[in-house]
Amino acid sequence: QKIKPLMVKEEFSVRDRKAAKLKLLILSHTKELLVRKNFNDIHVTEICKSVGISKVTFFRYFPQKEDILLYGMRIWAFETSIKIKDKALEGLKAVTFIFERYGELCEKYNSMVLHLIKYYAVAETVLKPISIKKAEKILLYPQNADIQNFEVLAFDKLLEKHLLEAIFKTEVTRSSDVNDMVRMLLTITYGSILVAKMKQLPVKALLKKNITAVLETF
16 A cells, blocks of 8 residues: 655754754765765765755765765665565565665665675674654655654665564565565675675675575575
C-alpha cells in the first residue's frame, strides 16, 4: 500500500528545519562534487564554499568529512525503503531491488562507496549510522502524510527485514539463519566492489552476478 500523498503537518521548530535543510544541502553538494571528483580530492573548504557555510558549521553536523558518507548511505537506505513500499515489494523481490539500487549507487558514486569501505576498515570503533530526524524525512517527502513515522533502517537491517519476509514466504528454504545470510551478502557486496576496482571491471554487473549466485544458494 502506497503512502498517501498528503501535505504533512510540520511538528518541529524552525531550528530543526534549518538544521535538516543544511544537512541535506551539504550532502547534495558533496554528491555533485563526487560525480566528477574523488572523495580524497574534495576538501571541506570546497564543500563549505559551495553550500555557503563556515567550517565550524560544517563540523557541527559532521565531525569528520567521512561522516557525510555515513549520512549519505542512511538517506539512500531510507529512500530505498520508500521505493520498496511504493512498489509493494516483499521478500527476495525486495532484496533484489535493494541490490539493483546499490549497484546503481556504486556505478554513479564509486568513490563514495570505496571510501565508505575504507572508513569502516580504519575506524578504531564500530561506526554507528547517523540518524535521520523527522524534519529531514519531511523535507525529503513533504507530500507523504505518514513519512515522519516511517522506520529508518540501515543497509544491513533493510536486508534482514526482507530476508525474514522471504523465509516466512518460503522463498528461502535452504537456510533459516537470517544473520548468516546478511553477513554473507555484505561480504559478497564489499568484496565485489573491491575486486571490481582491482580488476577494472564494471562494478554494477559484477555485483549483480555475485549477489544472484549467492541468493540462489539460500
